[in-house]
Every structure is written in structure tokens, then in C-alpha cells.
Amino acid sequence: MIKNALASALIWLIAMLITGVFAWLLADIIxxxxxxxxxxxxxxxxxNAGRSxxxxxxxxxxxxxxxxxxxxxxxxxxxxxxxxxEFTQRNSRLGRLVRGSLDVLSGVPSIVFGLFGNAFFCIYLxxxxxxxxxxxxxxxxxxPILIRTAEEGLQATPxxxxxxxxxxxxxxxxxxxxxxxxxxxPALIAGLMxxxxxxxxxxxxxxxxxxxxxxxxxxxxxxxxxxSVHIYDLSMNVAGGDANAxxxxxxxxxxxxxxxxxxxSLANHWLHRSVVTV
Amino acid sequence: xxxxxxxKSEQVDKSDTxxxxxxxxxxxxxxxxxxxxxxxxxxxxxxxxxxxxLESVSLDIYKGCITALIGPSGCGxxxxxxxxxxxxxxxxxxxVSGKVHFNSTNLLSPSLDVQGLRRDIGMIFQKPVPFxxxxxxxxxLPLREYxxxxxxxxxxxxxxxxxxxxLWHEVKNRLxxxxxxxxxxxxxxxxxxxxLALRPQVLxxxxxxxxxxxxxxxxxxxxxxxxxxxxxxxxxxxxLAQARRIANFAGFFWIREQRAGCLIEFGQCKQIFEAPAHExxxxxxxxxxx
Numbered sequence: 099m100i101k102n103a104l105a106s107a108l109i110w111l112i113a114m115l116i117t118g119v120f121a122w123l124l125a126d127i128i129x130x131x132x133x134x135x136x137x138x139x140x141x142x143x144x145x146n147a148g149r150s151x152x153x154x155x156x157x158x159x160x161x162x163x164x165x166x167x168x169x170x171x172x173x174x175x176x177x178x179x180x181x182x183x184e185f186t187q188r189n190s191r192l193g194r195l196v197r198g199s200l201d202v203l204s205g206v207p208s209i210v211f212g213l214f215g216n217a218f219f220c221i222y223l224x225x226x227x228x229x230x231x232x233x234x235x236x237x238x239x240x241x242p243i244l245i246r247t248a249e250e251g252l253q254a255t256p257x258x259x260x261x262x263x264x265x266x267x268x269x270x271x272x273x274x275x276x277x278x279x280x281x282x283x284p285a286l287i288a289g290l291m292x293x294x295x296x297x298x299x300x301x302x303x304x305x306x307x308x309x310x311x312x313x314x315x316x317x318x319x320x321x322x323x324x325x326s327v328h329i330y331d332l333s334m335n336v337a338g339g340d341a342n343a344x345x346x347x348x349x350x351x352x353x354x355x356x357x358x359x360x361x362x363s364l365a366n367h368w369l370h371r372s373v374v375t376v
Numbered sequence: 377x378x379x380x381x382x383x384k385s386e387q388v389d390k391s392d393t394x395x396x397x398x399x400x401x402x403x404x405x406x407x408x409x410x411x412x413x414x415x416x417x418x419x420x421x422x423x424x425x426x427x428x429x430l431e432s433v434s435l436d437i438y439k440g441c442i443t444a445l446i447g448p449s450g451c452g453x454x455x456x457x458x459x460x461x462x463x464x465x466x467x468x469x470x471x472v473s474g475k476v477h478f479n480s481t482n483l484l485s486p487s488l489d490v491q492g493l494r495r496d497i498g499m500i501f502q503k504p505v506p507f508x509x510x511x512x513x514x515x516x517l518p519l520r521e522y523x524x525x526x527x528x529x530x531x532x533x534x535x536x537x538x539x540x541x542x543l544w545h546e547v548k549n550r551l552x553x554x555x556x557x558x559x560x561x562x563x564x565x566x567x568x569x570x571x572l573a574l575r576p577q578v579l580x581x582x583x584x585x586x587x588x589x590x591x592x593x594x595x596x597x598x599x600x601x602x603x604x605x606x607x608x609x610x611x612x613x614x615x616l617a618q619a620r621r622i623a624n625f626a627g628f629f630w631i632r633e634q635r636a637g638c639l640i641e642f643g644q645c646k647q648i649f650e651a652p653a654h655e656x657x658x659x660x661x662x663x664x665x666x
Contacts, residue, residue: 187468258501258503258505259507260466261463261505265461265463265498265571266495266498266518266521266574267491267493267494267495267518267521268518268521269491272521276509277508277509
């Protein structure tokens with residue numbers, strides 16, 4: 099009896115502790131970040147190494163980097179997931195090889211991705227420190243998680259659909275486009291969200307690839323500073339930049355929530371239009 | 377074709393001799409069918425990897441008839457059905473040997489147009505599989521895949537097949553609503569309509585009524601009865617009374633000791649149920665085994 103009560107008290111304590119840490123973190127950011135947050139903070143260029151002014155160009159650069167990452171990663175990720183789930187057998191050599199590589203890739207520290215991106219995109223391909231290099235590096239980084247969630251989503255679709263569709267003489271590609279991909283959309287969106295969450299919080303990989311020039315980018319070939327890099331720079335390198343670092347962190351969290359809700363509503367909209375669920 | 381069959385049934389009515397073209401004790405039941413084999417299966421064996429699932433099955437499927445396959449679970453009836461429309465291709469490690477002729481084409485040929493074959497030989501599954509689309513799109517999707525793009529044509533076919541399965545009046549005001557919101561029986565009839573829309577010659581049915589309540593099951597059974605003559609139906613069923621009610625021919629499958637299924641007896645339904653030649657068949661249809 100006492101043992102049970104102790105055990106459940108312990109479990110509660112641990113759960114509360116974890117929730118508490120998260121709440122503390124969030125509260126800290128909100129308390130310190132909210133007072134500085136204003137419209138002008140969001141649109142103005144940073145001044146005095148970020149101590150004053152806003153984060154306008156940083157937000158634009160972040161958006162562009164994410165856009166490049168998503169536009170590159172989604173087609174590659176989807177194609178690989180389809181290959182793994184629909185066109186190779188579960189235990190085939192190719193499937194095992196690709197899955198194994200992805201597992202290794204997803205465990206690679208982001209700094210290694212940064213160095214790779216720097217060597218390959220910036221130097222070898224001659225893209226230099228640019229938004230394009232940063233976006234492409236992030237794309238490589240989020241591919242493993244994107245592929246694995248998309249693959250799981252496809253495999254979770256009922257096999258009955260494949261059989262029934264084949265029995266109606268439909269080709270595999272038609273089955274895929276009309277039935278399987280729509281049915282797997284929620285999983286695809288979830289994978290994209292996980293990937294984006296990782297990408298938007300990424301610092302190490304971006305310092306080496308997109309650089310930290312904080313002016314407004316003219317094109318994708320310009321260097322641009324991402325929000326996470328900005329926060330890192332303000333809190334580590336700039337004395338007196340803490341206030342703006344807090345506000346930027348708050349903006350980062352809000353941005354993530356914003357992207358999440360947009361993606362969810364898009365998915366809902368699409369689901370209701372092309373796939374009718376009960 | 378239908379008037380040919382009518383002639384045929386008149387002949388039988390007149391002669392009123394043996395029961396070649398009628399079935400069981402239900403004299404008013406199925407009209408006769410043309411004893412013309414549409415699918416000839418010779419010495420068919422099927423293996424999953426090294427494990428045999430079916431051994432040397434030979435039988436003819438007659439045109440315009442309903443052929444029932446009966447027998448205990450796991451004796452290879454469903455595997456047999458899947459051979460007939462080559463769904464076995466989708467099972468990794470599945471190997472088929474023997475000869476299967478449909479019309480005069482070799483159905484097991486590796487160079488066969490499998491998509492075309494599946495259009496000619498449709499399949500209905502035990503659990504209804506409506507796609508997660510609207511009722512309309514469920515029927516239109518395969519048709520569009522075959523290049524029918526005019527909305528007028530699509531509407532005509534859809535209306536026709538939905539009427540054929542007796543679903544039109546139930547769904548005509550909600551064609552755009554999700555097919556998965558229909559009841560189980562309605563879903564199964566929608567699946568049959570979807571298969572009929574491709575104008576197949578043969579319909580394979582894998583226990584089409586076993587997931588349905590008795591009333592829906594009865595409706596689907598009546599529908600299968602109406603398919604006779606126009607379509608050749610091969611139905612796997614565990615419901616012996618149903619097989620007896622609807623089938624012209626019946627095949628009894630059993631599992632040998634080596635765990636491979638085989639065909640014990642094939643013949644006219646009445647003969648299988650009333651005068652089985654094999655003692656296993658007799659025991660099974662009388663309910664004392666299986």
C-alpha cells in the first residue's frame with residue numbers, strides 16, 4: 099500500500115518536474131521577451147550589433163532559408179519514402195541500405211552537417227556563405243526524419259486499398275497518387291513539422307553555411323542571419339544584447355507555432371477537398 | 377447473350393428431365409447456365425516461398441454460372457481466387473505453377489497485360505473496401521484511369537451500376553458524401569458497383585457477405601443471384617446454406633496433412649450437397665466435420 103503510494107508519488111513528481119522545467123523556460127522567455135516585442139521590433143533592421151533596433155532582415159532570412167530547405171527536402175523526401183514503402187520489399191538489400199544510411203544520418207550532430215554544407219555547398223559548388231547554402235544544408239539535415247515519417251505514414255495506410263485498387267486494374271502510380279498519398283497526408287505533414295522544428299532551431303549548421311550577416315538579403319545568394327544564429331550571437335558575443343535575445347527567442351517560438359498552425363489548416367483543407375474522411 | 381440463356385431455360389423447362397441446369401431443391405432457383413468453360417484450371421499449384429498452399433487443382437469455371445468454393449479456413453480457397461486475377465503477383469515469394477486459361481489466353485503468362493486482365497476479372501473482398509473518397513469518386517476513379525473522361529459518360533455508367541446493385545435510390549442525393557459513411561452492406565454493394573462499372577466478364581467474390589449483418593447479407597446475396605447469366609461469378613463462402621441457395625457449381629477444398637490445400641470434389645451444386653462422391657465432402661456438407 100505504502101509502496102504503491104510512494105511509487106505513484108514519485109511518478110507524479112518526475113512528471114511535474116519535467117513539465118515544470120518546460121513551463122519555467124517558457125515563462126522566462128515570455129516575461130523577458132514580451133516587453134520588448136513590438137511591431138517595430140519585427141520590421142526594423144538590427145542596430146549596434148543587435149543591441150538596438152529590431153530583427154526584420156533576420157526574420158526574412160530565416161523564412162528564405164526554411165523555404166529553400168522545404169522546397170528541396172519535400173520532393174526528395176517523398177520520392178525516397180515512396181521508393182522504400184512501395185517499390186522495395188521490406189527486407190530487400192536496397193531498402194536496408196537506404197534505411198540504415200538514414201538512421202546514421204539522423205544521428206549525425208548538426209555541426210557535422212554544417213561542416214559538410216560548408217565544404218560542399220559553399221566551397222565545392224561555389225555558393226559561398228548564402229541563404230541557398232544554408233537552406234540546402236538544412237534540407238540534408240531534415241531529410242532523414244522527413245523520409246522515415248513519410249515512409250511510416252505510407253506503410254500505415256491500409257493494405258486493403260492497394261489490393262482493392264489493383265483488383266480494379268489501377269496502376270501502382272495511380273493508386274499512389276489518388277489513394278495512398280492523400281491517406282498518408284497527416285503523417286507527411288507531421289514529418290514536415292518535425293523537420294521544420296529541427297530546422298528552425300538550428301544554429302550550428304547555419305553559422306558555417308548561411309553566415310551571420312544581418313542586413314536584408316537581396317537574393318538567395320546573399321548571406322543571411324537566421325533567428326537562431328541571431329539569438330546565439332546576441333547572448334554569447336554581444337554584451338547587453340540579452341533583452342533582444344529574449345524577444346528574438348519569443349519570436350522564434352511564435353514562428354514555430356505559426357508554421358504549425360498553417361500546415362495543420364492546409365492539411366485539413368486539403369483533406370476535406372480531395373480525401374473525404376468520416 | 378441473355379436471350380440465348382432464356383432459350384436454354386425454356387428447353388430445360390420443357391424437357392424437365394435431369395437437373396443439369398437447375399440447382400438443388402430450389403426448383404424455382406437459378407436458371408440454367410451454359411456449360412461452356414470460361415476459365416480452365418489445370419493442375420494448379422501455389423506456393424508461398426517453399427510452403428505449398430494449393431496442390432494440383434483442376435476445374436472449369438462455367439460461363440454465366442455461379443461457382444461456389446467451400447471448405448474450411450486455410451485450405452487455399454482465397455489463394456485460388458487470387459490466382460484468377462493475378463493478385464498473387466502482389467504477394468512476395470508467391471509462386472504459381474500449372475495452367476490457367478481464360479477464354480483462350482494463358483492467364484499465368486508473365487507477358488500478360490495484368491491490368492487488362494483485372495478489368496475483365498474483378499474481385500470483391502470479404503471486408504468492403506470503399507476508398508476514402510466520395511461515393512461518386514469511388515466509381516469514377518477506376519473509370520478515369522481507363523481514359524473515360526467525359527462527365528456525361530461517367531454519370532451514365534455510375535447511375536447504371538448503382539441501379540444494378542440497388543443503391544441508386546439510397547445514395548442519389550448524397551453522391552458527394554464519403555463512401556466510408558455508408559453502412560457495411562451499402563459499402564459492399566458500392567464495391568460491387570465499382571467492379572461492375574469496368575464491365576468485367578468474371579467477378580471473384582471472397583466471402584462477400586461474411587462481414588455483413590444478416591439483412592445486408594441477404595440483400596447482397598440477392599444481388600449476386602441477379603448477376604448470374606450476365607456475369608460469371610466465383611464465390612468463396614463459409615455459409616453452406618448460401619452456397620446451396622445460389623450456386624450452380626460447387627468445389628470442395630480441404631487441407632491435406634502436409635498442410636497444402638487441395639480440391640477434393642467439384643461438381644454441380646446439387647450433387648455436391650445431396651450426393652457427394654467423397655466421404656470428406658459428405659462429412660463437411662452435413663456438418664459433421666470441418
